[in-house]
Amino acid sequence: MSRPYEFEAIERKWQSRWLDSRAFEVTESDPRPKYYCLEMLPYPSGRIHMGHVRNYSIGDAVARFKRMRGFNVLHPIGWDALGLPAENAALKHGAHPEDWTRSNIAHMKSQLQRLGFSYAWEREIATCDPEYYRWNQWFFIQMWKKGLAYRKKAAVNWCPADRTVLANEQVIDGRCWRCDSEVVQKDLEQWFLRITSYADELLLGLDKLTGWPGTVLTLQRNWIGRSEGADVDFRLAEGEGSIRVFTTRIDTIYGATFVVLAPEHPLSARFAETSPELRAYVEKAKAEEREKRLAEEPGKTGVATGRDAVNPFTSERVPIWVASYVLMDYGTGAVMAVPAHDERDFAFARAHNLKVRVVIQPPDASLEPEEMDQMDRAYPDYGTVVDSGPFTGLPSKDALRAMAEYAEEQGFGKRAVTYKLRDWGISRQRYWGTPIPMVHCDSCGVVPVREEDLPVVLPRDVTITGKGESVLRENEAFVETACPGCAGSARRETDTMDTFVDSSWYFYRYTDPRCSEMPFRREIAREWFPIDIYIGGVEHAILHLIYSRFWTRMMRDLGLVEVDEPVENQLSQGMVIKDGAAMSKSRGNTVEPEEVAGKYGVDTLRLYVLFEAPPEKEIDWTDARLEGPARFVQRVWRFVQNELDAISSASPIEGQEEWNEAETALRRKTHQTILKVTRDIEDRVHLNTAIAAIMELVNGLYKAIEPRPARAESWKAIREATEALLLLLSPFAPHLAEELWEALGHDKPNMSIGARSWPAHDPTIAAEDRLTLVVQVNGKLRGRLSIGPDEDDEAIKKRALDDENVKRFLEGKEIVRVVVVPKRLVNVVVSG
Ligand code: ANZ
Ligand code: ZN
Numbered sequence: 001m002s003r004p005y006e007f008e009a010i011e012r013k014w015q016s017r018w019l020d021s022r023a024f025e026v027t028e029s030d031p032r033p034k035y036y037c038l039e040m041l042p043y044p045s046g047r048i049h050m051g052h053v054r055n056y057s058i059g060d061a062v063a064r065f066k067r068m069r070g071f072n073v074l075h076p077i078g079w080d081a082l083g084l085p086a087e088n089a090a091l092k093h094g095a096h097p098e099d100w101t102r103s104n105i106a107h108m109k110s111q112l113q114r115l116g117f118s119y120a121w122e123r124e125i126a127t128c129d130p131e132y133y134r135w136n137q138w139f140f141i142q143m144w145k146k147g148l149a150y151r152k153k154a155a156v157n158w159c160p161a162d163r164t165v166l167a168n169e170q171v172i173d174g175r176c177w178r179c180d181s182e183v184v185q186k187d188l189e190q191w192f193l194r195i196t197s198y199a200d201e202l203l204l205g206l207d208k209l210t211g212w213p214g215t216v217l218t219l220q221r222n223w224i225g226r227s228e229g230a231d232v233d234f235r236l237a238e239g240e241g242s243i244r245v246f247t248t249r250i251d252t253i254y255g256a257t258f259v260v261l262a263p264e265h266p267l268s269a270r271f272a273e274t275s276p277e278l279r280a281y282v283e284k285a286k287a288e289e290r291e292k293r294l295a296e297e298p299g300k301t302g303v304a305t306g307r308d309a310v311n312p313f314t315s316e317r318v319p320i321w322v323a324s325y326v327l328m329d330y331g332t333g334a335v336m337a338v339p340a341h342d343e344r345d346f347a348f349a350r351a352h353n354l355k356v357r358v359v360i361q362p363p364d365a366s367l368e369p370e371e372m373d374q375m376d377r378a379y380p381d382y383g384t385v386v387d388s389g390p391f392t393g394l395p396s397k398d399a400l401r402a403m404a405e406y407a408e409e410q411g412f413g414k415r416a417v418t419y420k421l422r423d424w425g426i427s428r429q430r431y432w433g434t435p436i437p438m439v440h441c442d443s444c445g446v447v448p449v450r451e452e453d454l455p456v457v458l459p460r461d462v463t464i465t466g467k468g469e470s471v472l473r474e475n476e477a478f479v480e481t482a483c484p485g486c487a488g489s490a491r492r493e494t495d496t497m498d499t500f501v502d503s504s505w506y507f508y509r510y511t512d513p514r515c516s517e518m519p520f521r522r523e524i525a526r527e528w529f530p531i532d533i534y535i536g537g538v539e540h541a542i543l544h545l546i547y548s549r550f551w552t553r554m555m556r557d558l559g560l561v562e563v564d565e566p567v568e569n570q571l572s573q574g575m576v577i578k579d580g581a582a583m584s585k586s587r588g589n590t591v592e593p594e595e596v597a598g599k600y601g602v603d604t605l606r607l608y609v610l611f612e613a614p615p616e617k618e619i620d621w622t623d624a625r626l627e628g629p630a631r632f633v634q635r636v637w638r639f640v641q642n643e644l645d646a647i648s649s650a651s652p653i654e655g656q657e658e659w660n661e662a663e664t665a666l667r668r669k670t671h672q673t674i675l676k677v678t679r680d681i682e683d684r685v686h687l688n689t690a691i692a693a694i695m696e697l698v699n700g701l702y703k704a705i706e707p708r709p710a711r712a713e714s715w716k717a718i719r720e721a722t723e724a725l726l727l728l729l730s731p732f733a734p735h736l737a738e739e740l741w742e743a744l745g746h747d748k749p750n751m752s753i754g755a756r757s758w759p760a761h762d763p764t765i766a767a768e769d770r771l772t773l774v775v776q777v778n779g780k781l782r783g784r785l786s787i788g789p790d791e792d793d794e795a796i797k798k799r800a801l802d803d804e805n806v807k808r809f810l811e812g813k814e815i816v817r818v819v820v821v822p823k824r825l826v827n828v829v830v831s832g
Contacts, residue, residue: 002641007601011735015116024118026074028527035071036528037063038507040536041078044104048111050576050583053593054609059535060117064731065681068758074528076510077119079105081128083499086432090464097432116602123513127502134455135519136501137437141448142558148194158186162467165429185287190427195550199224199419202549211569216541223542225420230404232413234259237308237317246331246418251399254388255359256336259309260321264328271305278303285324312412331418346378361386426498431471433496444485470494503544504551522560530568538572578621591621603733604630610687640740647722648745650715663717669700670721671766674759677728694728724759775800776827777809793820800826
C-alpha cells in the first residue's frame with residue numbers, strides 16, 4: 001500500500017522548512033553569479049487573485065530554476081501600499097486607510113506563503129512605511145534642486161458638489177462617481193517631474209533593450225512620440241505679432257490655406273475679447289475633458305476669429321480659426337492647416353467652406369490640382385511637390401529639407417522636434433500618498449523641507465469624507481509649520497505623490513531594504529543590477545516601465561546607480577480571463593486561488609497556470625482543465641511511491657553497463673527531456689512546453705515498468721529517469737518534488753543542493769539513432785544516406801547530391817529541385 005497524496009500536509013511541511021532554514025534569503029557576499037528575478041509588486045487590495053498566482057508562479061519557476069543552475073538568486077516581494085482604494089475603503093467601511101492596508105498585507109502575505117513562493121521575505125517592504133516614502137521625499141528634493149521638479153497650473157477633474165478633485169477613474173461618463181454631478185475641469189497649481197528632459201535618451205535606450213518584447217518597445221516608442229518637423233512663424237496681417245506653428249510637413253506649406261489656434265492659445269483669449277461667440281467657444285472647450293476632445297470627430301467645431309495671418313512662403317493672407325481639435329500642449333498649440341493633405345484639416349475645411357489647395361502630387365499622378373473640388377479625402381502621403389514656387393518638382397523628402405533651410409535663412413522658421421511625452425504630473429489631492437516635502441512661506445516662497453527633517457509623516461488623525469479640497473489641508477496640525485528658510489510661520493504642501501513614484505524605484509530598495517542613511521547603498525545595488533528578468537502584466541507596459549526607466553537615469557545622474565536601464569529582460573504575462581472577460585469582482589467571474597489550492601493542492605494550481613499557455617498569452621480559465629495537471633501530479637506521486645523500494649535500492653550508473661533496447665530508449669528520453677526543459681526555460685521562458693516534456697518523461701517511466709523489468713540495469717535507468725524527473729519538476733511543483741526526493745532517501749532537499757542540483761544532459765545519450773534515408777532521382781531509387789539526428793535539410797540535400805552513385809544519374813542533367821521528406825527520403829528532380 002503506498003501513501004496517499006496528502007498535499008496540504010506536504011505543502012505545510014515544506015513551506016515551514018523553507019522558512020525555518022531561510023532557504024531563499026541571500027546576501028551579496030556570495031561567490032556564485034548573481035541573478036535578480038523580479039515580479040511586479042502587488043497592490044494590497046485584500047486578497048491574492050489569479051493574475052497574481054500566474055505572475056508569481058512564472059517568477060517562482062524561473063527563480064527556483066536559476067538557483068538550481070548555480071546562481072545567487074535575489075527574489076524579493078513587497079507591497080505597493082499607498083493609493084486611492086484605501087481611501088475608498090475608508091469611505092465605505094469606515095476603516096482607517098492604514099489599518100485597512102496593513103491587515104490586507106498580513107492576509108495576502110499568508111496567502112503568498114501558502115502558495116509556496118520562494119521569496120526572500122526578510123527583504124519585504126511596504127511603500128506606506130515612512131522609512132520607505134521618506135526616500136520618495138528625498139528624491140523629490142534632489143529633483144527640485146536640479147530643476148527637475150517644478151510647479152505649474154494644470155487641469156484636474158473637479159466635482160462642484162463635493163468640492164473635491166476626482167481621479168480619472170472616479171469620473172464616470174463625465175459625472176462624479178459618488179454624487180453624479182457633472183464634472184468640470186479646474187486649474188490648480190501642481191507639481192511636475194521633468195521626464196521630458198530625458199525624452200531622447202528614453203527613446204534611444206529602447207534600441208538596446210533586446211530582452212524586451214517588441215510590443216512593449218513599440219508602446220513605449222509611441223508614447224514618447226518623437227516627431228521631427230519645423231516651427232514656422234505666420235505673421236499677423238494686422239498689428240504686431242505672429243503665430244508659431246509646428247508642422248511635420250513643411251513641404252505642404254504652399255497649400256496652407258488657414259491657421260488654427262487651440263482654444264487655450266493666448267491669442268485665442270485676445271481675439272475673444274472682441275467676439276462673444278469666440279469667447280463662449282473658448283470657455284466651453286476649456287471645460288471639456290481632454291479625452292472627450294480627442295475622441296470628438298475632428299473638424300466639427302470651431303470659430304473664425306475674423307483675423308488673418310500671412311503665409312510666409314506665399315505671402316498670401318489666410319484666415320485664423322480657433323478649434324478644439326488643436327491641443328495646447330502639443331507642439332506650439334497652433335497649426336498651419338493644409339486641408340488637401342491632412343485629414344483633420346480636410347474635414348474642417350469642408351465643414352466651414354475653406355479653401356483646399358493641392359500641392360503634393362502622388363507618384364501615379366492620380367490627383368490633378370484641378371480636381372480638388374471633387375476630392376473626398378485628403379492625400380496625406382509623400383509625393384512630388386507641385387504649385388509651390390521654386391520648390392515645385394522636388395520630392396517631398398527633399399522639399400522638407402530645402403524649405404526648412406529656406407525658412408531658417410529668412411528668419412521665420414527653424415527645424416524643431418516635438419514629443420508626445422508630457423512631463424509627469426505627480427500631484428494628487430489625496431490623503432493616502434507620500435506628502436510632497438515642500439513648505440509655502442509668505443516671505444521665502446516655496447521651500448523644501450530640510451533633509452534631516454524627513455520623513456514628513458502622514459498624520460494618522462484624519463477624517464476621510466470624500467468631500468472638500470484635501471484631507472491634509474483640513475488637518476491644522478499638519479499644515480502649520482515653521483519655514484525651513486526663515487523659521488517664520490508657514491504652511492505645508494498638502495498634495496501627495498502619484499503612487500507611480502513608489503513603484504519607480506522600489507526594486508533598488510530590495511537590495512538594501514533597511515538602509516537608513518540613503519535610499520540604498522550604491523555598492524550594494526551595483527551587485528544586483530540590472531534586474532535579470534522582470535515579470536508583470538502588460539497593462540504596465542507604458543507608464544510604470546517608462547517612469548522606472550526615467551527614475552533610474554535620474555538616480556544615475558545623482559551618482560546613485562551605474563546602470564542606464566533597470567531591466568535587462570522583460571516578460572509581459574498574458575491575462576487570466578474567464579467567460580471571455582478579465583476576471584474581476586464586479587463581473588463576478590473570479591476563481592479564488594485558495595479554493596483551487598484547497599481542492600487540488602498548490603502544485604496542481606501552479607502547474608495549471610503554467611501549462612495552460614505560454615506566459616505571454618492569455619489563459620482562458622476552464623475549471624475542467626484542472627483535471628489534467630491534477631492527474632499528472634497523482635501519476636508522479638503514485639509512480640514514485642509504488643516503486644520506492646526498487647528505485648532507492650538500485651545502484652547508481654557506473655558507466656560500464658550494457659544497456660538493452662528499452663533501457664537505451666528510456667535513458668535517451670531522460671537526457672532529451674533534461675535538454676529540452678533546460679532550453680525552454682533558459683531561452684524563452686516557455687514553461688508550458690517544458691512541462692509538456694516532463695509529462696512525456698513520466699509516460700516513458702510508466703512504459704519502462706510494463707512489463708516489470710528484472711534486470712538490475714533497468715532499475716538503474718529508471719532511477720536515473722526518476723531523479724531527473726523530480727529535479728526538473730521542482731521549479732513548477734516544488735512541494736511534490738521535495739517530498740518525493742526525500743522519500744527516495746536523499747537527506748538534502750533538492751533546492752538546497754545548490755549548483756549541482758539541476759541535472760546535466762549527456763549529448764551522446766540524448767542523440768537519436770542514425771536514420772537511413774533513401775535517395776531518389778526522378779522518383780527512382782539511386783542511393784541511401786545514413787544521417788544523424790542533428791543534420792538539417794540543407795546538410796542532407798548536400799550529402800545526397802555528393803553521393804557517388806547518385807552523382808552518376810545527375811551527369812549532364814539540370815537539377816530542378818531537391819525535396820527532403822523528413823525521416824524518409826530525398827528526391828532529386830532533374831530535367832534534360
Ligand atoms: C501641416 C500639415 C500638413 C501637417 C499635412 C500634417 C499633414 P505628429 O506626426 O503627430 O507629430 N499638429 C501640430 N500641432 C498640433 C496640435 N497642437 N494639435 C493638433 N495637431 C497638431 O503630427 C504633427 C502634425 O500635427 C503637424 O503637421 C500639424 O499638422 C499637426 F499634410 O502641419 B501638420
Ligand atoms: Zn520663510
